[in-house]
Amino acid sequence: MSKVKRTYSSRSRLSHPSSSPSSSPPSTTKRKRFGEGAENEPPTKKRTTTKTPSSGTLAKSKQSGLRQLHFSIETSVLRACTICGLSYTRGAPDDESLHRAHCSRVQRGMEWGREEEREAEKAGVNEIQAAAKLKNGKKGRIICFKANVGGRIGSKLAILLETINLALSSPPLSNEILQSSKVYLYLIPSLTNAHREKIVGCVIAQRISTAMIVAAPSETLLERDFNQATDRDSTPSSPTHRLVAVDTTSGLFCHPQALPTPLGIPRLFVPSVHRRQGIASRLLSAAAATFIHGCPLDPLNGDVAFTQPTEGGHAVMQNWGRGGVRIYEE
Numbered sequence: 001m002s003k004v005k006r007t008y009s010s011r012s013r014l015s016h017p018s019s020s021p022s023s024s025p026p027s028t029t030k031r032k033r034f035g036e037g038a039e040n041e042p043p044t045k046k047r048t049t050t051k052t053p054s055s056g057t058l059a060k061s062k063q064s065g066l067r068q069l070h071f072s073i074e075t076s077v078l079r080a081c082t083i084c085g086l087s088y089t090r091g092a093p094d095d096e097s098l099h100r101a102h103c104s105r106v107q108r109g110m111e112w113g114r115e116e117e118r119e120a121e122k123a124g125v126n127e128i129q130a131a132a133k134l135k136n137g138k139k140g141r142i143i144c145f146k147a148n149v150g151g152r153i154g155s156k157l158a159i160l161l162e163t164i165n166l167a168l169s170s171p172p173l174s175n176e177i178l179q180s181s182k183v184y185l186y187l188i189p190s191l192t193n194a195h196r197e198k199i200v201g202c203v204i205a206q207r208i209s210t211a212m213i214v215a216a217p218s219e220t221l222l223e224r225d226f227n228q229a230t231d232r233d234s235t236p237s238s239p240t241h242r243l244v245a246v247d248t249t250s251g252l253f254c255h256p257q258a259l260p261t262p263l264g265i266p267r268l269f270v271p272s273v274h275r276r277q278g279i280a281s282r283l284l285s286a287a288a289a290t291f292i293h294g295c296p297l298d299p300l301n302g303d304v305a306f307t308q309p310t311e312g313g314h315a316v317m318q319n320w321g322r323g324g325v326r327i328y329e330e
């Protein structure tokens with residue numbers, strides 16, 4: 001599982017070796033943390049597939065000894081949802097309803113209602129763009145507020161972040177990060193309730209100081225050649241510089257120098273039914289344009305960095321930032 005190296009979760013994984021998919025305890029850990037919104041078993045599709053064999057292994061072990069019958073009952077009701085990837089106990093009302101709520105948030109997003117609007121002014125919510133058009137023609141709006149907001153909006157943000165962290169198998173953002181971050185939300189009118197809007201995208205934008213430049217594909221190939229050479233030959237001539245491997249599976253390497261970079265994106269999320277409508281890109285552009293008052297930032301110029309991205313995040317990073325987006329450690 002070398003690909004499970006996202007910065008989002010790698011630290012937690014290092015400190016929790018039992019989350020290895022080849023061992024059985026993950027389900028226990030996951031269920032214990034399910035309602036807490038802390039780091040969790042990875043509901044990303046990539047890792048969902050690794051969970052299936054895990055429960056299969058347990059199922060097989062039960063066949064070899066009747067003594068473990070209680071084990072088989074436990075594992076047979078544990079289900080990993082193929083949509084959101086979350087594992088939960090089938091038949092346990094609490095687990096089932098928590099899963100249903102999470103699954104719906106991952107697919108369709110949460111609501112932004114009257115209650116939030118009522119507090120918007122007091123909470124310092126700014127409307128960044130009033131009529132932001134999606135690819136499907138629908139219009140929405142982009143709002144922004146501080147990530148350490150309290151009250152009703154703070155509670156809503158906490159659930160949203162919990163959903164995002166679960167979906168990305170990321171640890172919660174620290175208070176320190178939240179203090180230096182802004183939230184950008186993309187809202188579209190609700191189809192079912194005229195007084196409500198749907199949150200169809202979220203970007204957390206964080207003030208950072210440095211980040212690394214992503215290596216060009218040609219440099220990455222050289223690095224791979226060098227790695228292969230060192231595998232074969234124990235006394236290689238060292239290159240003038242080495243690249244930092246961010247994700248070897250996708251071939252994401254960086255130059256190790258930490259360069260001044262003002263804006264970091266530690267979380268980026270669009271519910272699944274609203275993807276590929278340009279929402280993430282628009283939110284990122286809104287964040288780059290407004291994060292520092294009076295000083296628009298340019299991703300092409302290296303002003304913006306992502307934490308180690310997912311596959312989809314990497315694609316957006318390339319498409320939106322045209323190779324100029326950097327990488328930083330959360």
Ligand SMILES: CC(C)(COP(=O)(O)OP(=O)(O)OC[C@H]1O[C@@H](n2cnc3c(N)ncnc32)[C@H](O)[C@@H]1OP(=O)(O)O)[C@@H](O)C(=O)NCCC(=O)NCCS
Pocket residue numbers: 167168267268269270271274275276277278279280281282306307308309310311312313314315316317319320
């Ligand atoms: C990644 C994510 C935020 C993208 O949101 P989105 O609103 O669908 O992104 P956009 O519509 O702005 O995509 C812009 C471009 O990025 C590329 N892109 C986006 N998602 C992609 C995907 N899954 N596969 C390949 N390319 C993709 C495409 O080039 C796309 O342009 P196109 O639709 O015209 O081809 C969304 O898929 C998501 O929330 N995924 C789960 C959470 C996650 O992985 N977050 C990223 C953490 S780093």
Ligand SMILES: [Zn+2]
Pocket residue numbers: 081082083084085086099102103
């Ligand atoms: Zn689900």
